[in-house]
Amino acid sequence: VARDEETEDIQVEVEREETPREQPPARAKLHPNTCPVCKSHYREDELRAVLRVCTVCGHHFPVGAEERVEQLADAGSFRPLAEGLRSADPLAFTDLRPYTERLSEAEVATGLGDALIAGTATIAGMPCVLCTMDFTFMGGSMGSVVGEIFTRASDVAAERGIPLVSVTSSGGARMQENILALMQMAKTVCAVDLLQESGVPYISVLAHPTTGGVIASFAALGDFVVSEPGALLSFAGPRVVQETTRETLPADFGRAESSFEHGLIDAVVKRDDLKAKLGQILRLCAGGTLVPMEPNGEAAVPPPGIVARVLRFLRSSQHGDPHTNGGPA
């Protein structure tokens, strides 16, 4: 195993030397299935099959909300929540085009009601509530609907005592809902507060890009925060920072790897490993006890986590000597 990893590392270095990442890719002209880093092109079914990760250079292509669920949830386990929610236009907002027009266009383009979907699911056999974002729906921006769906998902997790997993990809709050969009930051933070008070774990997965009001609210508050490689994770966008400070930004400004170095996230996880990593964290959260699942995807012994921990505590305090507890047997 160790030797495989070594060879892998060497290959990555070689790739980097051949295709320097600093070179700005002509993104606008590229086909969405063409790798912006190494220009490898994929058929849609090919790219889907490799989880939208370039097999040549490891570039992570964006993943839509529904496909993300397919990648992470066990087959057939996803039961959607809060499906009937759509954005209203409380400000009657029009910029170059009316907000309602942008909304309809996004609905048609993505087939989604808004930028976030949620549901109960199992990941590697472990029950959870899963929320995934879609960057193609108005830049994954958070308005009233995204805030409400996240809050409902989080409430279900708190109520049933099952962990919450969110996968974010968002430019931030939705300007077209102005102050109401800003308030979704407070609303989702309140939802996380209830989760924390209930002792329910929250795992936040940051995909490219997670910026602005989303990274500065619920996405930053995971008990575990992991990111995909290369994801932009800044509060302010690189252009805003450059214009304000007139500094030359480091090449890896705000990227997952830089955030990891600065202690802002727990791990950078490649997409190939993401499901296994989530399964691992969920098992750890359940106290190492695998909860047997019914075929319908519902936990047979609800809820894990708290109950398992309390039971173990009771057992250890009944039978064990508190002074030797946790020490060598």
Place this chain on the structure above:
Amino acid sequence: MNSRLPTPFRGLRRRLAERAAESDIWEAVELARHDSRPYTLDYADRLVDDWIELHGDRAGTDDHAIVSGVGSFRGRTIAIVGHQKGRDLKERAFRNFGMAQPQGYAKARRVFALADRLGFPVVTMIDTPGAYPGVEAEQGGQAAAIAQSMLAMTRLRVPTVACVIGEGGSGGALAIGVSDRVLMLEHAIYSVISPEGCATILWRDVNQRRKAAAAFKPTARFSYELGVVDTVVPEPSGGAHRDVDRAARLLGDAIGVALDSIEAEPVEQRRALRRAKFRRMGVWLEDGVLVGEKEHEHDPAALPAE
């Protein structure tokens, strides 16, 4: 009346009305940013006795864009945490234009915790263009600092009142705004992004800032209509800077009323009530039905007279 006008004039009238609304809203933006508008320390001076300013995050930094302290306010000790802008060039640089670094929000959290331990109600003063967008700020966890500051506010046991006194700019403002009651001065603004930022992104032209402001309506009255703000605090005519003492008295009265009403609520429910308040925010369609639009009882005390 409109129907009697020939068709071309109807369009003209609409355009004139739009232009008028645009300039009204822009006037609010300019007043909120006025050079001589009172800042947090101006209010702290006038609102409390025995003021002691508290400094530093206890981890190596004192961010001057956030000021904090304790003082005696009408019979109780309160803690004040607020953004602080500077008045002249030198002070503006010292205060970093009221744009806090992550350490500033850590300072705020430290003072929140102190107030909670000692039972001092927390009053925050919001007046910032936004959190500082710098390389070091990002590397120091600006996003997480804002999120954690909000989270810290949601769980305080003491009563909390946030006052938007000038510019309520984005997450950097809301970081100290998750409170039991939200007050907003009549000529303050509160928005998810600056009009300039919005114009740059949506119009791709910063010169469309007036249009952007008119489209997203950052005014106190509109924030109240949307249920984001509980009370709009009147200002002396022409704006708070025309008579700072009177502005402070009016704000003090509103803070007093807010604290009294929060203190009347059961303390063990405070955290749940605060969560429920923000839980309600938003307007959306659910199975085609509009949800969340506030049917205001139009509390005459909550809005200043026109």
